[in-house]
Amino acid sequence: MKEFINYLADPIRSFPITCILFYFMIRYYKVVGTKKFAWIGGALLVATYGIFALDPNFWLIITWPDNVPISILVFSVAFLTWYSLYKCAENDKRLEAGECPIEALPENREKVWCWPNLVYTELFAIIAGTVFLIGWGILFDAPLEEPANPTWAPNPAKAPWYFLGLQEMLVYFDPWMAGVVLPGLIVVGLIAIPYIDTNPKGNGYFTFAERKMAITAFLFGWLVLWLYLIIVGTFLRGPNWTFYGPFEFWDFHKVVAEYNVNLSEFFWVFGLEMSLPKNLIVRELPGIILTILYLIIPVVIAKWDKCKEMIEKVGYIRYYIYMYLVIIMATLPLKMFLRWLFSLKYIIALPEWELNL
Amino acid sequence: MAEKGLADKVRETQVWKSIFRHGPPNNARNRAAVVAGNVFLHLHPIKLKKSGVQLGYTWCMGGLTFFIFLALTVTGVLLMFYYRPTAEYAFNDIIALKEHVPLGIMREIHRWGAHAMVITVWLHMFRVFMTGSYKPPREFNWGVGVILLVLTLLLSFTGYLLPWDQLAIWAIAVGSNMAKATPFAGHGGPGAMLAQIGDFVMVSDKNDVRFQLLAGRFVGEPALLRFYILHCVFIPLVVGVLIAIHFWRVRKDGGISAPL
Amino acid sequence: MSEDTRKKLNRREFFSYLSVAWVTFTAAAAGLLGMAFRFSYPNVNFEPEMDFIAGRVGDYEEGVDERWKNGYGVWMVKEEGKLFALSNICTHLGCVPTWMPAELKFKCPCHGSGYYTNGINFEGPAPRPLERYKITLTPEGTIKVDKTKIYRYEKGQWDHPDSFLSV
Incomplete structure (x- = not known):
């Protein structure tokens, strides 16, 4: 059983599983968004976590003080995702029946006094927050390792947990992509959301039916690409950044046969059975052509009916910004699959120019 | 006539009246006065939509983020009394914070508070997205919020170096080496090659963005001082200003979002 | 007016x-x-010396020598009649790889890049081989390693006479 879970947890299998689960969650959000589902799902989640925690190796990982926030995050995100889907399902049923969302009911539109309604809630939140932080501070010591030593790196050397999604991306991308371009685009993309999403519906109340595309795209990025990668980076990456199942002992000498090949080698050496051309541009031509083809996808599909509809609605500028953000976001899962299926290292490999894709 | 209680007597003293200009907030006039007349409470509107006070709608994550920011400011200032940002003292001062100072959990509260703030600020964004609260007229404030989120991560990241232990310097080594790969501005990134004239390298490890961040070619004492200043002064000042804008705009854009 | x-x-x-x-x-x-x-860019910085004297050629046996790793961040590698000074900074994100004698490779703990003893990368995300430093013989017959001058394989600089000592 434990071996089977270790086997499933490998990103090669757990990433597709997560994607499929995500698809079902979105497809059947009305089933997910019921109280019955919450009780069953919550009980299952707690039970699984409890059984997992019985394993000494998993126990070691989750009780490492810097990993405690991730457990808190996992549980609060699980609950709040369910809760917002529950609210969405509730409102969508009302909207289908031609009623207004719950937030727009007269009793919720009613104005109330700030004192005492809000002030007392805030006081309670402050007290609860203080108690929580002090309790956490007493229960867990802040970690402190040996004094800094620039000549010896600990193994594994991990970034703070909230950057582990980025560190996990570094396995698939060169630093200039994973460390600079992609994080930069995440920030720019987030800021751009209100200017791209021109759908006037769903402002100020929970709904899924009225803004399917926006919510699906955001939840995929937030739950699957960001949180899933943080969980993998924290729980499943051990010494040498090798994959370790949740119940696996972190053996420093675990040997993983891993040999990654660049696209140029695939093309020239395995495909045409000749040696790599000396000229850099010729050598990387297959990768460069592929990249250009990938980048003109939004231009090509702009002719499709669905895209035409979208362009008519929001205009060319918004369409292209949205499409490029989406296809650049999609490079991450694409690159992951290419790595797992073909051990592909870089599509364009120009270490001479520090330019690898 | 009922006998006056102690509370009423206190309320009638000159000292009390000089501080609070209004009576107890048990009628409409005083409830308005207490919120409008208090420098801290006047962040709030006097009356607000019911959904704006419902935990089921707001999740209270923005409020908690602000509370944790204040808690971190207080604990952070207290920690500064004992901490010296030098390679010689930093690590020992962190140990002293545990061993030689009463209530040896101040650093714990600061560290876990920092983690908690990252979580609450993410969940705040999650809620704001799910309720579509970034839609007009709140587009600008969403952008301010995104920048605040990034600054929260940077605050946490710069603070990570200060204990000056193995965990700290290697996390920062990895993080700052990403800056090295910045296209055109980092010496290990694409485009740096173009800025090379013969043997003269324009973007080198002595003048790129990573050098600016670390004040050196690797994570050493100048980097510790630089991160200390960023962590304790520079970023908190920027965050403070942006928080003011963020709160101001929440009010100006019509309070907590609700159906139009 | x-x-x-x-x-x-x-x-x-x-x-x-x-x-x-x-x-x-x-x-x-x-x-x-x-x-x-x-x-924000200081004119002077006080970082350690960039060159050092690394003993004599006879001090090294075939294979990887770790004696200068902690002090100067250099592995001395002697193989195929060449002695060269290999940088111990991973070309991926600047972590310090570990020498694994059993598997005859350098393995980086941060993201799992692996290098052969000659410094060529073969696994993990490292984009290029480890760098080599300038290595020369002084008139007294000792070895001088100068870390200010680096030689990179992908630029074809490992054939440069200053990038190795023939032994």
């Missing part, structure tokens, strides 16, 4: 003064920002 003094500043002149003033203001603001930016 008479009529003609008031006319001295006509509309066109006013705008030309305004543009001069505006350009001056912008230039001054940019200059101040530039000074603040330049202020």
Whole structure:
């Protein structure tokens, strides 16, 4: 059983599983968004976590003080995702029946006094927050390792947990992509959301039916690409950044046969059975052509009916910004699959120019 | 006539009246006065939509983020009394914070508070997205919020170096080496090659963005001082200003979002 | 004030003064920002010495030698009749790889890049081989390693006479 879970947890299998689960969650959000589902799902989640925690190796990982926030995050995100889907399902049923969302009911539109309604809630939140932080501070010591030593790196050397999604991306991308371009685009993309999403519906109340595309795209990025990668980076990456199942002992000498090949080698050496051309541009031509083809996808599909509809609605500028953000976001899962299926290292490999894709 | 209680007597003293200009907030006039007349409470509107006070709608994550920011400011200032940002003292001062100072959990509260703030600020964004609260007229404030989120991560990241232990310097080594790969501005990134004239390298490890961040070619004492200043002064000042804008705009854009 | 003094500043002149003033203001603001930016780059920094004397050629046996790793961040590798000074900084994100004698490779703990003993990368995300430092013999017969000069394989610099010692 434990071996089977270790086997499933490998990103090669757990990433597709997560994607499929995500698809079902979105497809059947009305089933997910019921109280019955919450009780069953919550009980299952707690039970699984409890059984997992019985394993000494998993126990070691989750009780490492810097990993405690991730457990808190996992549980609060699980609950709040369910809760917002529950609210969405509730409102969508009302909207289908031609009623207004719950937030727009007269009793919720009613104005109330700030004192005492809000002030007392805030006081309670402050007290609860203080108690929580002090309790956490007493229960867990802040970690402190040996004094800094620039000549010896600990193994594994991990970034703070909230950057582990980025560190996990570094396995698939060169630093200039994973460390600079992609994080930069995440920030720019987030800021751009209100200017791209021109759908006037769903402002100020929970709904899924009225803004399917926006919510699906955001939840995929937030739950699957960001949180899933943080969980993998924290729980499943051990010494040498090798994959370790949740119940696996972190053996420093675990040997993983891993040999990654660049696209140029695939093309020239395995495909045409000749040696790599000396000229850099010729050598990387297959990768460069592929990249250009990938980048003109939004231009090509702009002719499709669905895209035409979208362009008519929001205009060319918004369409292209949205499409490029989406296809650049999609490079991450694409690159992951290419790595797992073909051990592909870089599509364009120009270490001479520090330019690898 | 009922006998006056102690509370009423206190309320009638000159000292009390000089501080609070209004009576107890048990009628409409005083409830308005207490919120409008208090420098801290006047962040709030006097009356607000019911959904704006419902935990089921707001999740209270923005409020908690602000509370944790204040808690971190207080604990952070207290920690500064004992901490010296030098390679010689930093690590020992962190140990002293545990061993030689009463209530040896101040650093714990600061560290876990920092983690908690990252979580609450993410969940705040999650809620704001799910309720579509970034839609007009709140587009600008969403952008301010995104920048605040990034600054929260940077605050946490710069603070990570200060204990000056193995965990700290290697996390920062990895993080700052990403800056090295910045296209055109980092010496290990694409485009740096173009800025090379013969043997003269324009973007080198002595003048790129990573050098600016670390004040050196690797994570050493100048980097510790630089991160200390960023962590304790520079970023908190920027965050403070942006928080003011963020709160101001929440009010100006019509309070907590609700159906139009 | 008479009529003609008031006319001295006509509309066109006013705008030309305004543009001069505006350009001056912008230039001054940019200059101040530039000074603040330049202020963050110190003129002098006190980092350790970049070259050191690494014993004599006879001190090294075939294979990887770790004696200068902690002090100077250099592995001395002797193989196939060459002795060279290999940097111990991973080309991926600057972590310090570990020498694994059993598997005959350098393995980086941060993201799992692996290098052969000659410094060529073969696994993990490392984009290029480890760098080699300038290595020369002093007149006294000792080895001098100079870390300010690096030789990179992908640029074909490992054939450079200063990048290795023939032994």
